Amino acid sequence: MKTLVTAAVLVAALVGVSQADQLYDGIVYAPGLLLGRGPAQGFAAAWLADLGILVTPAGLSSPLDLPSMGGAVSGNFNFQAPLTNLIAPVAGKEFWASFLLFHSGPNDQTYMGLSAAGSAFGDPPAVGMGVRLGQYGIFIGGAFFPCPKLFTAAGSTDFIMAHFTASGGTWQVDLYVNNVLLALPDLVMNVPGVTYGTMVNMNQSEFGSDEFRLGDKVGDVSAFGVTPTARSTWGQVKKLYR
Numbered sequence: 001m002k003t004l005v006t007a008a009v010l011v012a013a014l015v016g017v018s019q020a021d022q023l024y025d026g027i028v029y030a031p032g033l034l035l036g037r038g039p040a041q042g043f044a045a046a047w048l049a050d051l052g053i054l055v056t057p058a059g060l061s062s063p064l065d066l067p068s069m070g071g072a073v074s075g076n077f078n079f080q081a082p083l084t085n086l087i088a089p090v091a092g093k094e095f096w097a098s099f100l101l102f103h104s105g106p107n108d109q110t111y112m113g114l115s116a117a118g119s120a121f122g123d124p125p126a127v128g129m130g131v132r133l134g135q136y137g138i139f140i141g142g143a144f145f146p147c148p149k150l151f152t153a154a155g156s157t158d159f160i161m162a163h164f165t166a167s168g169g170t171w172q173v174d175l176y177v178n179n180v181l182l183a184l185p186d187l188v189m190n191v192p193g194v195t196y197g198t199m200v201n202m203n204q205s206e207f208g209s210d211e212f213r214l215g216d217k218v219g220d221v222s223a224f225g226v227t228p229t230a231r232s233t234w235g236q237v238k239k240l241y242r
Contacts, residue, residue: 023083023199023214028070029055034079042084042214043199048121049079053203060100060210064159064180064223072102072210073203078122080200086117087214089166089193097129098161098221100210104154106134107206112160113139117197126194129162129175131207136160136177138189147187149177161222169193182224 023042027034034053038046054075061068073079087095099112109132113125128139136158137146152158163174163185170193174185203209219225 022216022220023212025212026069027055027059027072027210031055031057031071034073038081044082044084047079047081050075050077052076053079056208060102060157060208062100062157062159064161064178065098065100065211066213066221066223068100068211070210072100072208073201074208076204078200078202080115080119080121080198082117082198083196087114087164087196089169089171089195091166093166094216095164096161096213096215096218096221097164098159098211098213099129100157101130101160102155102157102208102210103131103152103206105206106151106154108133108204109139109144110203110207110209111139111201112209112212113200113202114194114196115198115200116194119198119200123200125200126196127171127173127191128200128202129160129173130202131158136175136186138162138173138175138187138191140189140191145187145189147175147177149186152178159222161218163218166193182218 025040029037034047034055035049036046052075055071056074057071059068059070059072111128111130113128115126124142125139132144134151135146136149137144159178161176165172170190173189173191175187177186213221215221
Protein backbone atom coordinates (compact mmCIF):
# COMPACT_ATOMS: atom_id res chain seq x y z
CA MET A 1 0.00 0.00 0.00
CA LYS A 2 2.84 2.38 0.78
CA THR A 3 4.26 1.78 -2.67
CA LEU A 4 0.89 2.55 -4.23
CA VAL A 5 0.56 5.77 -2.25
CA THR A 6 4.06 6.82 -3.28
CA ALA A 7 3.26 6.13 -6.92
CA ALA A 8 0.05 8.13 -6.66
CA VAL A 9 1.92 11.07 -5.15
CA LEU A 10 4.45 10.88 -7.97
CA VAL A 11 1.69 10.87 -10.58
CA ALA A 12 0.05 13.86 -8.90
CA ALA A 13 3.38 15.69 -8.91
CA LEU A 14 3.84 14.97 -12.60
CA VAL A 15 0.34 16.18 -13.37
CA GLY A 16 1.16 19.40 -11.55
CA VAL A 17 3.87 20.19 -14.12
CA SER A 18 2.17 18.46 -17.05
CA GLN A 19 2.85 19.92 -20.43
CA ALA A 20 0.55 21.25 -23.14
CA ASP A 21 -1.92 18.66 -24.34
CA GLN A 22 -1.18 17.79 -27.93
CA LEU A 23 -2.95 20.02 -30.43
CA TYR A 24 -3.15 19.47 -34.17
CA ASP A 25 -5.08 20.94 -37.07
CA GLY A 26 -3.98 19.88 -40.54
CA ILE A 27 -6.92 21.79 -42.11
CA VAL A 28 -8.71 18.62 -43.16
CA TYR A 29 -11.76 20.51 -44.40
CA ALA A 30 -13.49 20.95 -47.74
CA PRO A 31 -12.42 24.05 -49.70
CA GLY A 32 -14.26 27.22 -48.73
CA LEU A 33 -14.51 29.44 -45.66
CA LEU A 34 -12.48 28.44 -42.59
CA LEU A 35 -15.11 30.09 -40.38
CA GLY A 36 -16.99 27.48 -38.35
CA ARG A 37 -14.70 24.54 -39.26
CA GLY A 38 -13.60 22.21 -36.49
CA PRO A 39 -12.95 21.90 -33.66
CA ALA A 40 -9.77 19.97 -34.36
CA GLN A 41 -7.75 18.05 -31.78
CA GLY A 42 -6.87 20.24 -28.78
CA PHE A 43 -9.39 22.99 -29.54
CA ALA A 44 -12.54 23.64 -27.53
CA ALA A 45 -14.53 25.18 -30.41
CA ALA A 46 -14.51 25.73 -34.15
CA TRP A 47 -12.46 28.41 -35.87
CA LEU A 48 -13.64 32.02 -35.77
CA ALA A 49 -12.32 33.66 -38.93
CA ASP A 50 -12.63 36.62 -41.21
CA LEU A 51 -14.57 35.86 -44.39
CA GLY A 52 -11.39 36.27 -46.43
CA ILE A 53 -9.72 33.32 -44.68
CA LEU A 54 -10.15 30.29 -46.92
CA VAL A 55 -9.39 26.58 -46.95
CA THR A 56 -7.44 25.64 -50.07
CA PRO A 57 -7.39 22.01 -51.27
CA ALA A 58 -3.60 21.73 -51.64
CA GLY A 59 -1.86 21.36 -48.27
CA LEU A 60 1.70 22.29 -47.37
CA SER A 61 4.48 19.88 -46.42
CA SER A 62 8.12 19.90 -45.36
CA PRO A 63 10.68 17.14 -44.65
CA LEU A 64 11.24 18.85 -41.29
CA ASP A 65 7.59 18.40 -40.30
CA LEU A 66 5.45 15.39 -39.50
CA PRO A 67 3.31 14.03 -42.37
CA SER A 68 0.86 16.58 -43.72
CA MET A 69 -2.90 16.10 -43.97
CA GLY A 70 -5.70 17.92 -45.73
CA GLY A 71 -5.56 21.40 -47.21
CA ALA A 72 -4.10 24.73 -46.07
CA VAL A 73 -5.16 28.26 -45.09
CA SER A 74 -4.94 31.21 -47.44
CA GLY A 75 -6.40 34.71 -47.72
CA ASN A 76 -6.91 37.57 -45.25
CA PHE A 77 -6.76 38.14 -42.28
CA ASN A 78 -7.51 36.82 -38.75
CA PHE A 79 -8.51 33.40 -37.43
CA GLN A 80 -8.55 32.04 -33.90
CA ALA A 81 -9.93 29.24 -31.73
CA PRO A 82 -9.94 28.48 -27.97
CA LEU A 83 -7.68 25.76 -26.60
CA THR A 84 -9.20 22.84 -24.70
CA ASN A 85 -6.69 23.28 -21.87
CA LEU A 86 -4.93 26.36 -20.51
CA ILE A 87 -1.12 26.53 -20.66
CA ALA A 88 0.21 28.38 -17.61
CA PRO A 89 3.87 29.39 -17.02
CA VAL A 90 4.33 27.30 -13.88
CA ALA A 91 7.71 25.90 -12.86
CA GLY A 92 8.70 22.93 -14.99
CA LYS A 93 6.27 23.73 -17.80
CA GLU A 94 7.52 23.52 -21.36
CA PHE A 95 5.97 22.87 -24.75
CA TRP A 96 6.72 23.04 -28.47
CA ALA A 97 4.80 24.72 -31.28
CA SER A 98 5.14 24.59 -35.06
CA PHE A 99 3.46 25.42 -38.34
CA LEU A 100 4.23 25.57 -42.05
CA LEU A 101 4.31 28.85 -43.96
CA PHE A 102 4.33 29.28 -47.74
CA HIS A 103 5.23 32.63 -49.29
CA SER A 104 5.12 33.81 -52.87
CA GLY A 105 6.26 37.32 -51.95
CA PRO A 106 7.36 39.53 -49.02
CA ASN A 107 3.92 40.96 -48.18
CA ASP A 108 3.15 42.32 -44.74
CA GLN A 109 2.86 39.48 -42.19
CA THR A 110 1.65 36.03 -41.21
CA TYR A 111 1.97 34.30 -37.85
CA MET A 112 0.79 31.52 -35.58
CA GLY A 113 0.22 32.96 -32.11
CA LEU A 114 -1.08 32.36 -28.61
CA SER A 115 -3.03 34.62 -26.26
CA ALA A 116 -5.04 34.43 -23.07
CA ALA A 117 -8.44 32.78 -23.00
CA GLY A 118 -11.22 35.04 -24.22
CA SER A 119 -8.96 37.26 -26.32
CA ALA A 120 -10.84 39.65 -28.56
CA PHE A 121 -11.01 38.65 -32.21
CA GLY A 122 -8.50 40.57 -34.30
CA ASP A 123 -6.23 41.56 -31.42
CA PRO A 124 -2.51 40.81 -31.92
CA PRO A 125 -1.14 37.72 -30.16
CA ALA A 126 0.47 37.75 -26.72
CA VAL A 127 3.26 35.89 -28.53
CA GLY A 128 3.51 34.69 -32.10
CA MET A 129 6.02 33.29 -34.56
CA GLY A 130 6.09 34.04 -38.25
CA VAL A 131 7.15 36.67 -40.75
CA ARG A 132 6.89 40.40 -41.37
CA LEU A 133 8.11 42.09 -44.56
CA GLY A 134 10.57 39.38 -45.55
CA GLN A 135 11.94 38.65 -42.07
CA TYR A 136 11.29 35.78 -39.67
CA GLY A 137 10.82 36.53 -36.00
CA ILE A 138 8.72 36.69 -32.85
CA PHE A 139 5.66 38.88 -32.31
CA ILE A 140 4.81 40.28 -28.85
CA GLY A 141 1.53 42.08 -29.22
CA GLY A 142 1.96 44.48 -32.12
CA ALA A 143 5.76 44.54 -31.80
CA PHE A 144 7.97 42.38 -34.04
CA PHE A 145 11.48 41.15 -33.25
CA PRO A 146 13.30 39.73 -36.30
CA CYS A 147 15.92 37.01 -36.32
CA PRO A 148 18.98 37.25 -38.60
CA LYS A 149 18.12 34.25 -40.80
CA LEU A 150 17.74 35.18 -44.47
CA PHE A 151 14.34 34.80 -46.10
CA THR A 152 13.97 31.84 -48.45
CA ALA A 153 13.14 32.35 -52.12
CA ALA A 154 9.59 33.13 -53.21
CA GLY A 155 7.64 29.91 -53.65
CA SER A 156 9.20 28.26 -50.59
CA THR A 157 7.51 26.51 -47.68
CA ASP A 158 9.16 27.30 -44.34
CA PHE A 159 9.04 25.16 -41.21
CA ILE A 160 8.75 27.44 -38.18
CA MET A 161 9.02 25.98 -34.69
CA ALA A 162 9.36 27.35 -31.15
CA HIS A 163 10.22 25.86 -27.76
CA PHE A 164 8.47 27.52 -24.80
CA THR A 165 9.99 27.11 -21.31
CA ALA A 166 8.53 28.66 -18.16
CA SER A 167 11.07 30.49 -16.04
CA GLY A 168 10.49 32.95 -13.21
CA GLY A 169 6.92 33.71 -14.25
CA THR A 170 7.85 34.39 -17.89
CA TRP A 171 8.21 32.25 -21.00
CA GLN A 172 11.54 31.79 -22.74
CA VAL A 173 10.87 31.28 -26.45
CA ASP A 174 13.51 29.62 -28.63
CA LEU A 175 12.67 30.13 -32.32
CA TYR A 176 13.85 27.71 -35.02
CA VAL A 177 13.35 28.50 -38.71
CA ASN A 178 14.20 25.71 -41.19
CA ASN A 179 16.71 24.62 -38.54
CA VAL A 180 17.84 20.99 -38.89
CA LEU A 181 20.36 20.96 -36.03
CA LEU A 182 18.40 22.37 -33.06
CA ALA A 183 21.74 23.03 -31.38
CA LEU A 184 21.37 26.80 -31.62
CA PRO A 185 18.05 28.65 -31.95
CA ASP A 186 17.73 31.39 -34.54
CA LEU A 187 16.28 33.75 -31.90
CA VAL A 188 15.80 33.55 -28.11
CA MET A 189 13.51 35.89 -26.18
CA ASN A 190 11.79 36.15 -22.84
CA VAL A 191 8.12 37.07 -23.24
CA PRO A 192 5.42 37.93 -20.68
CA GLY A 193 4.12 35.04 -18.57
CA VAL A 194 0.66 34.88 -20.09
CA THR A 195 -1.52 31.82 -19.44
CA TYR A 196 -2.40 30.77 -22.97
CA GLY A 197 -5.95 29.79 -23.81
CA THR A 198 -6.44 30.85 -27.44
CA MET A 199 -4.61 30.26 -30.69
CA VAL A 200 -4.52 33.63 -32.48
CA ASN A 201 -3.35 33.49 -36.10
CA MET A 202 -3.04 35.93 -38.97
CA ASN A 203 -2.63 35.24 -42.67
CA GLN A 204 -2.17 37.80 -45.42
CA SER A 205 -2.05 37.67 -49.21
CA GLU A 206 1.04 36.06 -50.75
CA PHE A 207 1.08 33.62 -47.80
CA GLY A 208 -0.40 30.26 -46.93
CA SER A 209 -0.18 28.36 -43.66
CA ASP A 210 -0.85 24.83 -42.49
CA GLU A 211 -0.15 22.05 -39.98
CA PHE A 212 -0.72 23.91 -36.71
CA ARG A 213 0.76 21.90 -33.82
CA LEU A 214 1.41 22.10 -30.06
CA GLY A 215 2.97 19.30 -28.04
CA ASP A 216 4.99 18.53 -24.95
CA LYS A 217 8.05 17.27 -26.84
CA VAL A 218 9.76 18.11 -30.09
CA GLY A 219 8.67 14.86 -31.74
CA ASP A 220 5.03 15.92 -31.29
CA VAL A 221 5.44 18.88 -33.62
CA SER A 222 8.23 17.96 -36.03
CA ALA A 223 10.27 15.16 -37.58
CA PHE A 224 12.93 15.69 -34.92
CA GLY A 225 12.88 12.78 -32.48
CA VAL A 226 10.94 10.68 -34.99
CA THR A 227 12.63 7.82 -36.84
CA PRO A 228 13.17 9.00 -40.44
CA THR A 229 11.36 7.17 -43.24
CA ALA A 230 12.15 6.68 -46.89
CA ARG A 231 10.08 9.81 -47.53
CA SER A 232 12.10 12.01 -45.22
CA THR A 233 15.63 11.01 -44.20
CA TRP A 234 18.16 13.16 -42.39
CA GLY A 235 20.28 13.08 -45.54
CA GLN A 236 17.42 14.61 -47.51
CA VAL A 237 16.79 17.19 -44.82
CA LYS A 238 20.41 18.30 -44.63
CA LYS A 239 20.65 18.47 -48.41
CA LEU A 240 17.59 20.73 -48.55
CA TYR A 241 18.58 23.12 -45.77
CA ARG A 242 22.36 23.00 -45.34
